[in-house]
Amino acid sequence: MSAADDQIHPAVSIRDVAKTWTPEGRPPVHALRNLSLDVMPGEFVVLLGPSGCGKSTLLYMIAGLEGASGGSIEQDGIPVTQPSAERGLIFQDASLFPWLTIADNVAFGLSVRGVPVTERRAVAADMLRSVGLGDMLDKKPDELSGGMRQRAACARALAMRPKVLMMDEPFAALDVQTRSKMQDFLLQIWRDSGASVILVTHSIDEAISLADRVVVFTARPGRVKTIVPIDLPRPRPSRDPRYHEYRDLFTELLADEVDRAFAEQEAV
């Protein structure tokens, strides 16, 4: 076996990606330009950047929901051309089907995949138990709290055994206590599943609490400004002086980019 065979290959490889949106009757929007990033198997990566710098756009492209205008995105060395169950995406609002029970929501993707009904019910029950919703199987989404709905959305994504789990500001709508509990819960399912996680947030604290590496974006068109590994053991109490150093660093990095984004808006 050669040394090259021993290398760990990225779970997701993004090379020189660009994305220009061309809304009808309006000038094109250059959302991303020359963006390159590798996400390793089992890694927890957080994307942090000013509003409008293309973080969600990048997740949609990795998910295969949007094509790139340039560059390439690969998962396990294979170009991403369409959505795949190997790449799950969770949004801020959980986006469960309101007319289905929680169990049927979780089983839905498995039914599309042709998994027999008894098996998918068993998997759904298992997944919901693992996220602490074992006694909620027959409830509808509007009977659950926001945090419970997000856990159900996690169970739905995890039921497909994704290799990459993407989350777009998943906890932004939750109160502070629920958010903190959900972060603990997410770290637990991340460890258990072995999946790579790519999470978008506006919260510096969330980034420091969760990430192996934080990718800071420039203002639009978004590129990687810098990547900061978080070299702290988990859990990461905010009273740790090193935590404060990271917070100061990210505050400074973001302030520069937010200023640039405002300056650009004023120039338009």
Ligand SMILES: Nc1ncnc2c1ncn2[C@@H]1O[C@H](COP(=O)(O)OP(=O)(O)OP(=O)(O)O)[C@@H](O)[C@H]1O
């Ligand atoms: N479907 C679309 N059509 C046209 N323009 C779009 C579309 N989706 C996003 N954009 C534009 O692309 C840019 C990047 O948007 P995106 O939502 O990816 O940014 P973001 O970094 O996730 O922002 P936020 O942090 O505010 O959610 C924005 O200017 C946005 O208006």
